Amino acid sequence: MMTKKILITGGAGFIGSHVVRRFVKSYPDYQIVNLDKLTYAGNLLNLTDIESAPNYEFVKGDIVDAAFIAELFRTAQFDAVIHLAAESHVDRSISNPMEFVMTNVIGTVNLLNAAKEQWKGDYAQKRFYHVSTDEVYGALGETGMFTETTAYDPHSPYSASKASSDHFVRAYHDTYGLDVVISNCSNNYGSHHFPEKLIPLAINNIKNNKAVPVYGKGENVRDWLWVEDHARAIDVIFHQAKAGETYNIGGHNEWKNIDLIKLLCKIMDEKLGRSAGTSEQLITYVTDRAGHDLRYAIDSSKLQEKLNWVPSLQFEEGLAKTVDWYLENEQWLDDVTSSNYQSYYETQYAER
Numbered sequence: 001m002m003t004k005k006i007l008i009t010g011g012a013g014f015i016g017s018h019v020v021r022r023f024v025k026s027y028p029d030y031q032i033v034n035l036d037k038l039t040y041a042g043n044l045l046n047l048t049d050i051e052s053a054p055n056y057e058f059v060k061g062d063i064v065d066a067a068f069i070a071e072l073f074r075t076a077q078f079d080a081v082i083h084l085a086a087e088s089h090v091d092r093s094i095s096n097p098m099e100f101v102m103t104n105v106i107g108t109v110n111l112l113n114a115a116k117e118q119w120k121g122d123y124a125q126k127r128f129y130h131v132s133t134d135e136v137y138g139a140l141g142e143t144g145m146f147t148e149t150t151a152y153d154p155h156s157p158y159s160a161s162k163a164s165s166d167h168f169v170r171a172y173h174d175t176y177g178l179d180v181v182i183s184n185c186s187n188n189y190g191s192h193h194f195p196e197k198l199i200p201l202a203i204n205n206i207k208n209n210k211a212v213p214v215y216g217k218g219e220n221v222r223d224w225l226w227v228e229d230h231a232r233a234i235d236v237i238f239h240q241a242k243a244g245e246t247y248n249i250g251g252h253n254e255w256k257n258i259d260l261i262k263l264l265c266k267i268m269d270e271k272l273g274r275s276a277g278t279s280e281q282l283i284t285y286v287t288d289r290a291g292h293d294l295r296y297a298i299d300s301s302k303l304q305e306k307l308n309w310v311p312s313l314q315f316e317e318g319l320a321k322t323v324d325w326y327l328e329n330e331q332w333l334d335d336v337t338s339s340n341y342q343s344y345y346e347t348q349y350a351e352r
């Protein structure tokens with residue numbers, strides 16, 4: 001497939017900015033259009049290093065606005081879409097589920113409709129890549145892993161909205177013949193991660209000597225993948241997957257939350273010159289998340305065997321690199337935690 005003009009949605013967010021950067025730098029012949037609403041989670045500071053690249057363009061807009069999306073597709077004549085724009089935080093979905101229905105479900109269907117109309121008669125030459133999550137599969141017990149054929153069983157409003165969007169994407173393939181690809185990835189970590197999620201929130205709080213909130217007993221397990229390995233997997237799948245295929249992406253890197261936080265405290269003590277054990281004293285157990293999934297673990301053998309992708313970075317090394325990035329980018333952290341971050345934090349954690 002000779003893709004030339006690619007729409008990347010949500011490119012000012014955490015993973016989206018890494019995907020935009022990778023495509024802009026690796027494919028000078030492609031024109032990359034980044035469409036983002038710039039919600040609290042989107043920040044153009046994430047892309048300053050490529051903002052003036054000749055093959056990059058930013059468009060501010062809302063995927064929920066069907067007329068705007070249809071017009072953008074008509075005028076821009078995209079060859080492909082890589083769709084990452086979403087409301088992405090489980091805790092916010094518990095307090096405001098409708099926002100998740102609008103962006104994650106309606107927004108995705110708006111993009112599918114625009115692609116279906118604009119690409120009519122030429123579906124084989126186009127591609128709609130939908131970026132999804134392992135949370136659609138629900139929760140695992142002590143053993144087992146999610147494969148591409150695991151039945152969907154979402155529990156949070158966030159995962160229910162992502163599951164719904166996945167179903168619509170597949171339906172547009174089965175019903176209309178649109179060329180679609182879906183990937184379901186585990187928890188990402190790395191630079192430019194908004195500090196409402198566990199790892200950047202803990203780094204920010206440890207740095208500021210604030211309590212580090214651990215939900216429940218800290219025994220929930222997540223499978224962590226370096227964000228640049230996710231971006232590389234998206235690149236490989238985008239270029240090589242067959243139409244209609246699904247790929248799971250994961251790091252084979254399971255950590256109990258409490259063990260991860262203790263490792264982070266150890267790394268931070270070393271980086272900040274604090275004596276061993278100092279940051280661990282900040283760990284504070286708080287009321288558990290409602291409907292908290294116990295364990296996620298991804299079986300990514302299909303991606304490894306068929307497309308030759310393997311994670312590149314060991315977790316301890318990646319975590320240390322991530323801490324360095326946050327300590328070196330205080331301005332970024334100040335910028336994203338100004339405006340309404342404090343009121344979000346107080347509301348979210350006061351209830352615990």
Ligand code: NAD
Nearest residue numbers: 010012013014015037038039041042062063085086088188
């Ligand atoms: P994020 O919250 O950091 O970024 C989301 C981006 O989407 C932001 O830039 C935001 O401004 C934009 N956006 C939100 N609503 C929009 C709208 N209505 N119109 C246009 N833009 C809008 O999210 P992320 O963590 O980078 O996740 C990106 C995608 O990857 C999501 O689809 C998410 O479900 C999926 N995913 C995330 C993870 C993870 O660990 N973070 C893992 C697997 C899959």
Ligand code: DAU
Nearest residue numbers: 088089090133134135186187196197198213214215220257
């Ligand atoms: O699995 C992929 C998903 O990973 C993505 O689809 C989501 O967009 C992304 O946000 C992430 O979801 P999680 O809910 O797993 O991530 P979060 O960082 O919110 O929480 C990770 C774990 O840490 C989870 O078990 C809840 C716990 N936690 C989280 C926060 C914010 C805490 O113990 N304390 C906290 O303050």
